[in-house]
Amino acid sequence: MLANYVPIFVMLPLGVVTIDNVLEDKDTLVKQLQKLKEAGVDGVMVDVWWGIIESKGPKQYDWSAYRSMFQAVQECGLKLQAIMSFHQCGGNIGDIVTIPIPQWVLDIGELNPDIFYTNLKGNRNREYLTLGVDNLPLFNGRTAVEIYRDYLKSFRENMSDFLESGLIIDIEVGLGPAGELRYPSYPETQGWAFPGIGEFQCYDKYLKAEFKEAATNAGHPEWDLPDNAGEYNDTPESTEFFKSKGTYLTEKGKFFLTWYSNKLLSHGDLILDEANKIFLGCKLKLAAKVSGIHWWYKTDSHAAELTAGYYNLKDRDGYRPIARMLSRHHAILNFTCLEMRNSEQSADAKSAPQDLVQQVLSGGWRENIEVAGENALARYDSAAYDQILLNARPNGINRDGQPKVRMYGVTYLRLVDELLQKTNFDIFKTFVKKMHADQDYCQDSKKYNHHLGPLERSKPKFSTEDLLEATKPVEPFPWDEETDMSVTGGGGGLLSYLISKILSLFK
Numbered sequence: 353m354l355a356n357y358v359p360i361f362v363m364l365p366l367g368v369v370t371i372d373n374v375l376e377d378k379d380t381l382v383k384q385l386q387k388l389k390e391a392g393v394d395g396v397m398v399d400v401w402w403g404i405i406e407s408k409g410p411k412q413y414d415w416s417a418y419r420s421m422f423q424a425v426q427e428c429g430l431k432l433q434a435i436m437s438f439h440q441c442g443g444n445i446g447d448i449v450t451i452p453i454p455q456w457v458l459d460i461g462e463l464n465p466d467i468f469y470t471n472l473k474g475n476r477n478r479e480y481l482t483l484g485v486d487n488l489p490l491f492n493g494r495t496a497v498e499i500y501r502d503y504l505k506s507f508r509e510n511m512s513d514f515l516e517s518g519l520i521i522d523i524e525v526g527l528g529p530a531g532e533l534r535y536p537s538y539p540e541t542q543g544w545a546f547p548g549i550g551e552f553q554c555y556d557k558y559l560k561a562e563f564k565e566a567a568t569n570a571g572h573p574e575w576d577l578p579d580n581a582g583e584y585n586d587t588p589e590s591t592e593f594f595k596s597k598g599t600y601l602t603e604k605g606k607f608f609l610t611w612y613s614n615k616l617l618s619h620g621d622l623i624l625d626e627a628n629k630i631f632l633g634c635k636l637k638l639a640a641k642v643s644g645i646h647w648w649y650k651t652d653s654h655a656a657e658l659t660a661g662y663y664n665l666k667d668r669d670g671y672r673p674i675a676r677m678l679s680r681h682h683a684i685l686n687f688t689c690l691e692m693r694n695s696e697q698s699a700d701a702k703s704a705p706q707d708l709v710q711q712v713l714s715g716g717w718r719e720n721i722e723v724a725g726e727n728a729l730a731r732y733d734s735a736a737y738d739q740i741l742l743n744a745r746p747n748g749i750n751r752d753g754q755p756k757v758r759m760y761g762v763t764y765l766r767l768v769d770e771l772l773q774k775t776n777f778d779i780f781k782t783f784v785k786k787m788h789a790d791q792d793y794c795q796d797s798k799k800y801n802h803h804l805g806p807l808e809r810s811k812p813k814f815s816t817e818d819l820l821e822a823t824k825p826v827e828p829f830p831w832d833e834e835t836d837m838s839v840t841g842g843g844g845g846l847l848s849y850l851i852s853k854i855l856s857l858f859k
Contacts, residue, residue: 356749356789357800358759359394361433363726363766366399366441367449368421373404375417378424384767385428391781392793395431395521397763399531402438402503403451410456410492411502415510422511426519433639433763435524436507436627437531438500440479453478460491469529469536469553472579477536477553480529483619484558500525501626508630515634521797521804524639524686525627532643532688533620533674535612537659538584547647547701548585549594550659552578554612566611575604581659588648588655600653613663613670617677617819624681628810635804637684637722642674642712644689644728646697646705663823664711672715672822680811684724684760685716690743691727691736706831709743713759714828722760730765732776734839737783741835748836749789754801757829762787779839786837 370376388396398421405413425432442450452458458478461467467485468476485496494502504525514520529536537550544550554563554577567575580599582591589595599605620640627638648656657664664670678685692705709725716723727740740762747756770776794800 353749353751353789353791354794354800355754356745356758357791357794358744358787358789359431359761359797359800359802360392360784360787361395361397361431361761361763362388362393362771363763364396364398365767367451368398369401369404369417371404371449371451373407373414373417375420375424378420381421382424382428384772385425385430387772387777388767389428389430391777392784392788393430394761394793395433396425396767397433397435397524399435399437399441400507401441401451402436402526403440403453405506406503407454410494410499411506413503413506413510415507419510422514422519426514426517431521432514432519433522433524434507434511434520435531436500436504436526438480438503438526439529439531442479453480457481457491464490466556466558468556470556471542471551471553472555472577472581474555475542477529477539477542479536479539479541482553482556482559483615484554484556484562486619486622488558497622497626500623501630504627504630508634515631515636518635518804520636522637522639522684523627523631524641525623527620527623527640528616530641530643532641533616534643534645534660534662535616537661538645538656542584544584547656547698547703549582549588549591549648549655551584552581552612552659554615559615562615563608563611567607570607572604572607575607578605578608588651588653591655594653594655594658596652598653600658609658609663613661613673614816614819616661617673620674621677621680621813624678624683625810628681628807631807632809633806635806637804638681638807639684639686639724640674640678641686641688642671644687644692644705644708644712646689646692646708647701647703649704649708650702667825668823669711669715669825670823671712672719672826673819675716675719675721676814676819676822678716679719679721680814682808682810684722685712686763687712687716687723687725689728690725690740690762691729691731693735693739706739710746710828710831713743713746713757714826715822717757717829718826719822724759724761724763726763727765730768730770732771732779734779737779737786737839738835741783741786741837741839742832744787745789745835745837746829746831748832760802782839786835786839789837 580592662670697703
């Protein structure tokens with residue numbers, strides 16, 4: 353039965369290390385970690401914020417507060433997933449604290465705002481550097497990729513004891529806003545609200561010049577970036593670009609969307625290659641996070657996915673090329689919105705989170721990579737847990753060995769007081785047990801077929817043709833209707849969710 357075991361991790365609070373680089377309340381953290389350990393949780397995940405560590409100036413790193421926190425996690429007997437968070441905290445769904453990127457970088461941006469992602473109107477987004485500056489030495493002689501590389505190198509050097517002891521089992525490399533490999537197409541700070549289609553974010557001078565060069569090389573110097581794709585809160589049909597028979601289906605539209613999505617792939621590939629070189633030989637896995645943009649999935653144009661950089665249509669898979677790129681770095685694909693059901697979404701958003709999860713996870717498995725995931729929003733009800741359990745083992749457990757497919761791990765968002773309230777925590781403990789296929793906590797990951805050997809060097813780079821070949825749609829793996837490991841022991845998950853929603857109206 354241990355072959356069915358899926359490890360469960362819990363995301364630590366966003367501000368567990370303060371903006372002043374202090375582990376403020378270590379005693380409370382240790383008590384919370386001990387509770388998680390007693391519940392059978394396998395480990396925790398934490399953001400390691402660039403804006404905190406390198407805040408004093410270029411290459412001035414201070415890891416002391418994080419070392420203290422890592423020590424606490426190790427003493428509690430938990431494993432650790434570390435996110436290299438090169439983005440701002442604040443401005444995304446669920447952000448309750450603000451941690452900007454380093455001030456010295458923002459100062460460079462004051463003089464040269466084109467280092468930030470920019471929409472058609474010229475609004476700058478300061479939560480992450482545009483991929484247009486990946487290879488430009490605009491930061492005191494360093495490129496953006498060199499900044500990320502030096503940070504990762506310093507992490508390896510300063511956390512070597514935790515790496516050698518086996519505490520840190522994966523390094524998730526932040527590749528965009530919210531740490532996700534995407535463009536910041538739906539920023540609440542600029543007025544976006546669900547279910548707006550979002551906007552393309554490639555109008556900084558560097559990406560503009562790159563597109564002009566690409567169009568000219570393709571024999572179309574007259575082509576410009578889209579100016580008819582609407583605004584953040586539009587619907588697809590209200591725009592010329594995304595409407596039925598719109599620009600996205602023309603030769604010019606297809607060229608732009610291919611360029612826009614390929615730039616994102618190249619960005620992720622470049623940074624993961626650096627990460628692979630730095631952590632070579634360490635007993636861990638690399639990971640990258642992909643966003644669960646489930647709204648407008650049921651429409652022909654998939655507008656919200658397209659603006660984020662996922663060129664995904666009925667006849668074109670936008671996610672399998674990402675999985676293929678990750679495969680060369682031996683990296684895990686970490687996906688979101690595992691807790692969501694189609695039936696819970698408002699009809700006007702044309703949303704299909706279940707179909708999206710099925711497509712993305714299947715694409716990862718087809719490319720022979722490990723797939724992990726997390727919930728997008730805080731949920732404490734059995735319906736959400738049952739949906740996560742279904743996605744963790746889409747065809748249930750196999751009492752005679754390995755299940756047909758199984759997620760590599762799930763991270764629950766997040767460790768907050770509400771989770772630890774008795775009623776919520778009791779359900780959560782049952783969820784952990786069900787994730788473990790009703791087995792006790794297992795210290796030795798080899799027993800459930802997680803072999804953490806030394807990280808091998810990335811395989812040769814895929815050609816553009818190889819990546820485009822992965823856009824051919826393939827049938828997703830089949831999913832059962834319900835999990836065979838329900839936290840209620842039956843089919844009461846959805847009922848409990850509806851009851852909890854009704855009760856919340858009277859709070």
